[in-house]
Amino acid sequence: MQIIRTNNHRFYYSFYASNPAVLDNNNTNPNFKATTFKPFIIQKSALCLSELNEQTKKSLFGKFAQRLNTPNKPVATLAKWVLCLGTASLLSLPVKGFLTPNMDSTPSSAMSALDGVKQKGEIVIATTKGDSTVFNHGDIQHGFGHDIADRYADRLGVSLNLKVYDTEQEALNAFKAGDVDGLLGESHEGMASVPLACNADTAKKVSGYGLNASTSLVFHTKDNSLVQHAKNFLCSPDELAITGSTARFYDQTLLANEYSDKHFKRALKQRLPLYKTAFKNGAKAHNHDWQVLAVISYQESHLDPNAISRTGVEGLMMLTQDTAKAMGVKNRTDAVQSIQGGAKYLEVLEKLYTDVPDSERLWFVLASYNMGPNAVKRIQSELNAKGRDGNSWAEVYGYLARNASKNGRYVQCMHYVSNIRAYLESIKTMQV
DSSP states (O other): OOGGGOOOHHHHHHHHHHOGGGGOTTOSOGGGOHHHHHHHHHHHHHHHGGGSOHHHHHHHHHHHHHHHTSTTOOHHHHHHHHHHHHHHHHHHSOHHHHHSOOGGGSOGGGSOHHHHHHHHTEEEEEEEOOTTSOEEETTEEEOHHHHHHHHHHHHHTSEEEEEEESSHHHHHHHHHTTSSSEEEEOOOTTOEEEESSOSHHHHHHHHHTTOOTTOEEEEOTTOOHHHHHHHHHHTSHHHHHHHHHHHHHTOTTTTTSHHHHHHHHHHHHHTHHHHHHHHHHHHHHTTOOHHHHHHHHHHHHTTOTTOBOTTSOBTTTTBOHHHHHHTTOSOTTSHHHHHHHHHHHHHHHHGGGTTSOHHHHHHHHHHHHHHOHHHHHHHHHHHHHTTSOTTOHHHHHHHHHHTTTTOHHHHHHHHHHHHHHHHHHHHHHTTO
16 A cells, blocks of 8 residues: 555545554554655645745644654654644635636647637737738738638637738748747648638639638647637538628629720729829818729720719719719819819718728728619618628628629629729739
8 A cells, every 4th residue: 555645635644543553653554654654744735834924834843843743642642743734734725716717827739719809809810912912002901812811800809900912921930939829821631721712613613703712711730629620610501692792792803804905904094193182182172082083084984084874973983963962062174173082081981981891991991982872871780770780791792792683783783893893903913
């Protein structure tokens, strides 16, 4: 029998109280010498006493040592002291600390990746710029991969921190070093990944819009909590539908047509210089990006100040009579007045969507510019009433796509905002 292997003081108390001979120094069995048991008692008691304050420790330990050194004391008394000291140690612990787990003391290795992300309130994803990942204009990020990753962050209840690296290798190095929670891009062998288009039908749609259907959210293999959670979200029927409509919005084939591409570039080269100063002045006066004004004008009139539509809107920014009057425009075919009026109207629309995320607000403003703010607000209200997020452009665009066959204005609006998005990315890439 090896006494020192067990920590059960109650066992020692009951056993040795009824068998005092085992600790008798005169016992002939060397395995049960008091000299074997005494050092053990002192060792275990010292551990128990570590939680006591210094004053109590000195008092109790002094008395205990005195009794141990007193010959011929009944074993039951010694055992009782061991038990009492253990009980005293437990009672000296704070009740709250004893009953409530201390989260700060939990080893990080014991926490799942999913719980870790939720606890810190953000998910950090490494990526690179690309048609299928993210596009930056100023401080604003958008893109097919960005928008889906942002929706996943919303599902987690955290913010998205998308770190954009210059090269795929740099992003991969940050991922391997553990500097980020995940990676947005191509998956590599040995990685746990979830394709944004997680089934064949959605992948076909994504590819049809000129996007990379292999773009994935990639997580560390040491813990599958995030990858499983992301898979459950991205592969749900509702989310697959949103992924398909998001791919449609970020259609990369809009300028793939040779005629469209040449026409756009020719307008930027020949016409834009005539009005560039006016766009910059209008943008400065109403807190806009001048290139946004320029591509709206291209979509509306192809940068023609004398353009007139069948419905009676006219000028570079194609203002209606009522809007022009409200914005102080007296002559809609005057390029400077039209640009100033359009810029002022955009500022009015932006104030209607201050509760929409910065990265998505422009799309709401453009939709309102095209079919009126009341129509957009109705869609938002309907989405909210169904428990969906009316401040999410993916939800609004998805609504337009689902109901396009019922309302021609929805089709027009989808093309309108998608085209301007494509023109904006193109003009910024060209650094005009």
